[in-house]
Amino acid sequence: MGNSGSASPARLGKDHVPHLEWKIHVFSALLETGAKSAKSSYFQCSGYKWLLQVTPSMKKKAGVETPYVGLCLKLCWTCLDPGHTVNAVFELSVYNHSKKMYCGYKASHNFAMDNTLSKEECLIPLQKLLKSSAFLVDDSCVFGVKILKTRVTSPQKKDVVVKEKATTVQNLFVQKKEFIKGTYTWTMDNYLELGSKNFVRSPTFEVGGHKWYLGICPRGDRHIIDCISLSLLPVDSKELSAMLGKVVKLTLSIMNQKRGKHFTITTGLVIHGSGWGWPWFLSLRKFKEPSGGYLVGSSCFVKVDFTIVGSSNDG
Missing domain, CATH: 2.60.210.10 (Apoptosis, Tumor Necrosis Factor Receptor Associated Protein 2; Chain A)
Structure with missing residues (x-):
């Protein structure tokens, strides 16, 4: 699962409705802060609290200079008991305004108290995002995450198919000065x-x-x-x-x-x-x-x- 090697994310279809829609306003200011990452507020899904993390300028691998925008999913560790593992299948996405749909990748991760952050998935080369009106409109970009299924391992295993729920919408406004x-x-x-x-x-x-x-x-x-x-x-x-x-x-x-x-x-x-x-x-x-x-x-x-x-x- 996942496809961090592609130059562009795949279309997820018009039926894809994320559980979290996170709009980052003044994306250029996020880059100027020099922050290694930005995290959304928590949102509730499948009985757990999650957040979306965006890495605004990451290297896909050592020795490669092309920076990418990376996304990953984080589970709130206080939702877990020691020894419990939550396997989640999810989709990470970015909204394509030209095609009027989300594009991204399907991924999975075993979340535990000492492993609450999934692997980063590279959605799009940073320069392509900055120069494309499909992904960046008025210096704003919209990211999403949808959780498809979770399995809890306690000692017992229990599959949970996530029910459709209203999208949680969040907005992030980054300042350029007056910090x-x-x-x-x-x-x-x-x-x-x-x-x-x-x-x-x-x-x-x-x-x-x-x-x-x-x-x-x-x-x-x-x-x-x-x-x-x-x-x-x-x-x-x-x-x-x-x-x-x-x-x-x-x-x-x-x-x-x-x-x-x-x-x-x-x-x-x-x-x-x-x-x-x-x-x-x-x-x-x-x-x-x-x-x-x-x-x-x-x-x-x-x-x-x-x-x-x-x-x-x-x-």
Whole structure:
């Protein structure tokens, strides 16, 4: 399944109706941000929460300079129980305005807690998309995903044929300027005393007129052990409501106190939900390794850098 080697996506037919229709406005601004990816908001289908990820400029393989636009499907890991696998058959697509139908590829993936993102499928060479009025109209491009079937492996296997449902419509607006940027470093001098705690929050800090805090699970999330979980969260529900629909580029880092080579993960562009973060941020073994420089004595430093680059809405 899938056909990432083709120069153009195949027609999916006029009967193809996606479960998610995601329109990215000002696609050129998405490229200018330099973001490695952009993620939609979650949508519900087949009893699970999914999102569509677009890689605006990816290389099909090493040594090949031609950039492609890539799509992949992500399953929300909190929908899964440890040991469960969801095999999904789905179609990833881009709308062809000239032919008035979606074009794309059929693919499948086994989603699990440690494998929530499908393989990227190259839909179209980036330059072809930018120069073609079929795919890009008024600097906007429409992407889609349709889930055809899921099978859950628990120890029992259960096939679920997905029923037709109304399309979830989302819009992403990317700014070209006037970004709101913020940074904060959390100094912890008592990390070794946090071992018995499930969740610890940093002091409150303010960026862009909103109040935030960093959260750390010293021993991992409730589903995950032997890893540090790290997240950025708004202080209260009012802050959460004010930030809903904001598009953010986020970087979280644990600072290296010896060599300056920090451990860093960047989201790409994500749409605000209840917060951002990684349950498997860094293994405890690597974090506590004396030569690593992340934990010195009982001291560690966590840093967040984020930029609000746009907004999103549904409908």
